[in-house]
Amino acid sequence: MINKKNIPKSVIERIPLYADYIKSLEKEKVKIISASRVAIDLGLGEVQVRKDLNIIAGNGKPKIGYFVLDLREKIEKLISQKKINRIIVIGAGNIGKALVMYDGFEKDKFNIVGLFDNDESIIGQVVNNHKILSVNELNKFCDIDIAVIAVPNDVAQNVADLVVSLGIKGILNFTNQKLIVKDDVKVKNIDILSLLTILLIEQNNQK
Amino acid sequence: MINKKNIPKSVIERIPLYADYIKSLEKEKVKIISASRVAIDLGLGEVQVRKDLNIIAGNGKPKIGYFVLDLREKIEKLISQKKINRIIVIGAGNIGKALVMYDGFEKDKFNIVGLFDNDESIIGQVVNNHKILSVNELNKFCDIDIAVIAVPNDVAQNVADLVVSLGIKGILNFTNQKLIVKDDVKVKNIDILSLLTILLIEQNNQK
DNA sequence: TAGATTGTTAATCGATTAACAATC
DNA sequence: TAGATTGTTAATCGATTAACAATC
Numbered sequence: 001m002i003n004k005k006n007i008p009k010s011v012i013e014r015i016p017l018y019a020d021y022i023k024s025l026e027k028e029k030v031k032i033i034s035a036s037r038v039a040i041d042l043g044l045g046e047v048q049v050r051k052d053l054n055i056i057a058g059n060g061k062p063k064i065g066y067f068v069l070d071l072r073e074k075i076e077k078l079i080s081q082k083k084i085n086r087i088i089v090i091g092a093g094n095i096g097k098a099l100v101m102y103d104g105f106e107k108d109k110f111n112i113v114g115l116f117d118n119d120e121s122i123i124g125q126v127v128n129n130h131k132i133l134s135v136n137e138l139n140k141f142c143d144i145d146i147a148v149i150a151v152p153n154d155v156a157q158n159v160a161d162l163v164v165s166l167g168i169k170g171i172l173n174f175t176n177q178k179l180i181v182k183d184d185v186k187v188k189n190i191d192i193l194s195l196l197t198i199l200l201i202e203q204n205n206q207k
Numbered sequence: 208m209i210n211k212k213n214i215p216k217s218v219i220e221r222i223p224l225y226a227d228y229i230k231s232l233e234k235e236k237v238k239i240i241s242a243s244r245v246a247i248d249l250g251l252g253e254v255q256v257r258k259d260l261n262i263i264a265g266n267g268k269p270k271i272g273y274f275v276l277d278l279r280e281k282i283e284k285l286i287s288q289k290k291i292n293r294i295i296v297i298g299a300g301n302i303g304k305a306l307v308m309y310d311g312f313e314k315d316k317f318n319i320v321g322l323f324d325n326d327e328s329i330i331g332q333v334v335n336n337h338k339i340l341s342v343n344e345l346n347k348f349c350d351i352d353i354a355v356i357a358v359p360n361d362v363a364q365n366v367a368d369l370v371v372s373l374g375i376k377g378i379l380n381f382t383n384q385k386l387i388v389k390d391d392v393k394v395k396n397i398d399i400l401s402l403l404t405i406l407l408i409e410q411n412n413q414k
Numbered sequence: 415t416a417g418a419t420t421g422t423t424a425a426t427c428g429a430t431t432a433a434c435a436a437t438c
Numbered sequence: 439t440a441g442a443t444t445g446t447t448a449a450t451c452g453a454t455t456a457a458c459a460a461t462c
Contacts, residue, residue: 016401062420062461094305101301170406186409188402194223195395199377202393269437269444
């Protein structure tokens with residue numbers, strides 16, 4: 001694959017925001033948009049948006065703006081070459097089940113293709129059309145883009161090791177455990193207790 | 208209240224990590240710890256830890272290190288004056304229910320004191336000892352530290368407005384919707400679709 | 415041409431890291 | 439005293455913002 005220019009981390013993190021916004025513009029049949037308009041609508045700085053869009057798409061027309069269609073295509077290409085991305089969820093507890101029940105995925109190019117657990121007493125149960133499978137069957141699945149880990153903290157690292165050994169390159173980690181992985185594997189953490197704690201500190205620190 | 212020295216955002220975000228670590232040291236009866244040991248155990252830079260601990264506690268003893276007990280007390284004070292912090296969950300869908308079922312809260316000084324929804328057909332149901340209440344009853348609750356918003360996107364801002372009007376100063380937002388609030392109200396977003404998208408971009412961008 | 419908008423270069427800001435001074 | 443560890447000051451790095459140049 002041809003090497004892309006490296007996009008700064010901070011810009012990458014804003015791409016989903018732009019993606020949603022561009023989608024809404026297309027729905028409203030807007031054809032052309034200026035950076036300043038985007039900035040106002042998203043509550044960002046104008047210069048920042050101009051720079052971001054330049055990095056992301058890089059072909060705005062002075063005096064005119066950006067073609068919405070082109071922006072959408074450029075952003076789509078950045079996000080993924082594939083139309084549908086395959087996700088597995090490991091851990092069929094409360095969080096795992098909630099994810100499988102969530103119906104916002106299909107619309108947004110994510111497809112949950114497997115739900116796994118190691119608890120014999122629930123394997124075989126069906127949650128929203130997904131049969132809970134044994135983790136032993138994990139290796140039968142291929143071409144997985146992202147694994148969601150929603151197991152108890154103390155087995156999280158083991159599960160991560162397994163997932164990495166299968167060649168999966170993206171992990172969404174719902175546990176409290178900091179996962180150690182090779183650095184070509186990307187991990188995002190959703191640590192609810194930490195976020196609650198940070199909220200308390202920020203409240204407390206502001207008085 | 209006396210004004211504290213302002214702790215940088217980046218340091219605040221690492222405090223939960225240190226807090227957990229210090230707790231584990233106390234469990235193992237460790238009395239004294241050095242910054243370099245902390246750095247190794249947490250996989251952080253040594254200088255960063257030294258600076259963080261200095262900001263957080265600020266009374267390390269050269270040649271000795273930090274007293275674990277003192278670190279724990281300083282961190283606790285930063286996190287909250289209160290022993291137990293009161294949380295409400297708004298939205299008794301999959302995510303809301305999963306949160307109420309989660310049993311890691313009590314141990315960690317968070318207490319869910321109310322679960323709310325506006326769907327008449329589920330109000331009155333009981334989830335893990337929490338009766339689902341009507342959002343109309345929200346105003347009967349006081350002294351709430353954090354509201355978790357787990358409702359459909361299109362009503363998220365309304366719920367946020369309500370929550371803010373009740374004087375709540377911390378929001379954990381599970382919706383896709385960017386919430387607009389007064390700036391003395393702190394918001395943390397858990398946007399699963401965005402995180403999945405960022406994972407795809409990072410994978411794609413690295414090839 | 416003049417004005418609006420993009421794109422680029424420079425300045426600022428905050429966070430991290432490196433080098434060194436202080437101290438028990 | 440010497441060595442280990444903290445604390446501080448300076449350098450570096452990345453992200454944001456400001457100022458300006460380019461252009462349709």
